Amino acid sequence: MTKPGDKMTWKDVEIGSIVTEPGSASQYQTGDWRSQRPSLNRKKCIRCGICYIFCPEGCITQNAEGYFESNLFYCKGCGTCACECPTQAITMEQEE
Amino acid sequence: MAKRVGIEVSQAIAEAVKMANVDVVAAYPITPQTHIVEHLAQLVADGELDAAYIPVESEHSAMSACLGASAVGARTFTATAGQGLELMHEVLYVASSMRLPVVMTVANRALSAPLSVWCDHSDAMAIRDTGWIQIFAENGQEVIDEVLCAFRIAEDQRVLLPVIVYLDGFLLSHMIEPIYMPEQDEVDKFIPPYQHLLPLNPDKPVTMGAFAPPFIYSETKKAQEVNLTAAKEVILQCWDEFGNIFQRHYSPVDCYRAEDATVLLLTMGSFGETATVAIDKMRNECRNVGLVNLRLWRPFPFAEIRQAVSKAEVLIILDRALSFGGPAGPVCSEIKAALYNEDKKPKVISFVGGLGGRDITPDGFEQIINRGIEISQTGSKQEYEMYGVRE
Structure with a gap:
């Protein structure tokens, strides 16, 4: 994309609103749909990866220390990870 | 050739x-x-x-x-x-x-x-x-x-x-x-x-x-x-x-004997062919009437419509469709909207007719024009009139 979508004027729109660059969904910040964010308590986390498996957005990845973290650019705050966590290490906190 | x-x-x-x-x-x-x-x-x-x-x-x-x-x-x-x-x-x-x-x-x-x-x-x-x-x-x-x-x-x-x-x-x-x-x-x-x-x-x-x-x-x-x-x-x-x-010429709006007409009838589609017969007859009787045919419906030809009707006193619009519960036939609504802010504009009278294949003859167009002139002088209780409906 020549410009981010929310900066494009009507003159920047391709003919027929045709998208000429593939993979544009990866640039789409679904994180701003969120009203609650997941918060991880590392003392309770057993690094089992269940949250990673259940995340419907596929936005959880394992970091170098072995903990699973949500990418907040994409995380919609659905709470599935908190619900599935066997040790209640993940809680949902209100976004300000 | x-x-x-x-x-x-x-x-x-x-x-x-x-x-x-x-x-x-x-x-x-x-x-x-x-x-x-x-x-x-x-x-x-x-x-x-x-x-x-x-x-x-x-x-x-x-x-x-x-x-x-x-x-x-x-x-x-x-x-x-x-x-x-x-x-x-x-x-x-x-x-x-x-x-x-x-x-x-x-x-x-x-x-x-x-x-x-x-x-x-x-x-x-x-x-x-x-x-x-x-x-x-x-x-x-x-x-x-x-x-x-x-x-x-x-x-x-x-x-x-x-x-x-x-x-x-x-x-x-x-x-x-x-x-x-x-x-x-x-x-x-x-x-x-x-x-x-x-x-x-x-x-x-x-x-x-x-x-x-x-x-x-x-x-x-x-x-x-x-x-x-x-x-x-x-x-x-x-x-x-x-x-x-x-050697056949088309424009967004066609005018027939309309240049000096004080009363204009506006139609779309095949109505225009029949209406010319009524216009000719009325012109022969020294009636100052003309016909406007709207050809280009979208994009709507605002300038051409305004120009075509600007000199008329009465504009009678015959729609071949009904906008239920609305102000008039759909063509008439649009032309009224196009003229509303003009300084000089004709009085616009709306008719709906020819629905579901009902023919309108040259006599019918003459009746519509005469009734339109009458309404322009006396007013009407209705937003539009349906032509040819048995009461």
């Missing part, structure tokens, strides 16, 4: 589409449009037209197939009427929004219920806002000429928009008329090859009809609206060039 032949208008449309060397026809038969696609199917089956003929299961599929074909760069045609046009409705928006230059003829037909196969403009009015270029033809010759122009206008890279040519069902579609059919080489020269700017192509993939969140949807619609409005210049250029080559 073009030959003048006696031919049914529907069959002549199919011959014109053949001359335009169309690549794909996807259609579903529906009265009174059936003869057009039947004849095209015959031309393809006989090997006279090298095109893919897709006999789809519905009009929704007909339009969808046309979009796919147009998106890869095929010259595409379909035809429908009445209920069939309504079944296409949602896909019509997709054609114009994705800038796919499909050409379609619509043999205007009343909408159910009660079931009617006969002519009125209810079907056209229901799809008014779909973003297509829309042209109403007055007679068979004009239908053929406008179909040829439609391919050129639609596929012009400054336009790339779908075009509908409306012809009154039965009144034009089933009429055998003497029609000048052009020569093949004239058509070849007049309609250049079609090239979409961003076609579907595996070597250069694009996404058509993608999702647009609130932050961009308004921009896409503004771009579409600017494009449709700007298409008028290309339409005028096309008609000019058509006139130079074929």
